[in-house]
Amino acid sequence: MVREIQDTCKELLFEMKNYDECIKICQEAVDVGRENRADFKLIARVLTRIGNCYRAKKDFKNAKTFYEKSLSEHRTPETKELLSKLEKIIREEERKAYIDPVKAEQEKELGNEKFKNGDYPAAIKHYSEAIRRNPDDPKIYSNRAACYTKLAEFNLGLKDL
Structure with missing residues (x-):
């Protein structure tokens, strides 16, 4: 009771x-x-x-x-x-x-520098971090897809596109 x-x-x-x-x-x-x-x-x-x-x-x-x-x-x-x-x-x-668009932009810029220098794996790393920080920005996906195509990872590039 x-x-x-x-x-x-x-x-x-x-x-x-x-x-x-x-x-x-x-x-x-x-x-x-x-x-x-x-x-x-x-x-x-x-x-x-x-x-x-x-x-x-x-x-x-x-x-x-x-x-x-x-x-x-x-x-x-x-x-x-x-x-x-x-x-x-x-x-x-x-x-x-x-999610932080400012930090995503910084990571994207670092990825762009690595891409220009031909360090594609490092660029992918920076672009992936930028995507985690701002998943709504389509430019980052296309940049990462370009890195994948330079590394002959066409399936991953197609997935990002």
Whole structure:
């Protein structure tokens, strides 16, 4: 009965978007559960709820940590799915944070210098970095394709074009 009340309380706090209070209560529940040797499934469920709170707060690193802790307690398909979706979000956020058109232009200029000097592998390296920095610039792709054709890598050049 007490466990049901605690679960209901945690659900209400989560739905009311009082995430900090929900995390605090869940942490206490984990501590009490460990002291009383509660079932691993119950502890895993509470750790997943903490991860959900952090995900809702857009604190993806802490959310990932708690999902992993939950999976170490008890592996459930739902938590594994939440973790994989979160990892995709994290990778996308990191990719977006890496985009910088100014640095892409600098790398493109370095690639142009290497291309003029005939150092095509180094030019490809710089152009590839420029593409990672600004994937929407078509000129960089065509420059890298020109390097590939100079190296007789026609399939890779065609792919860039």
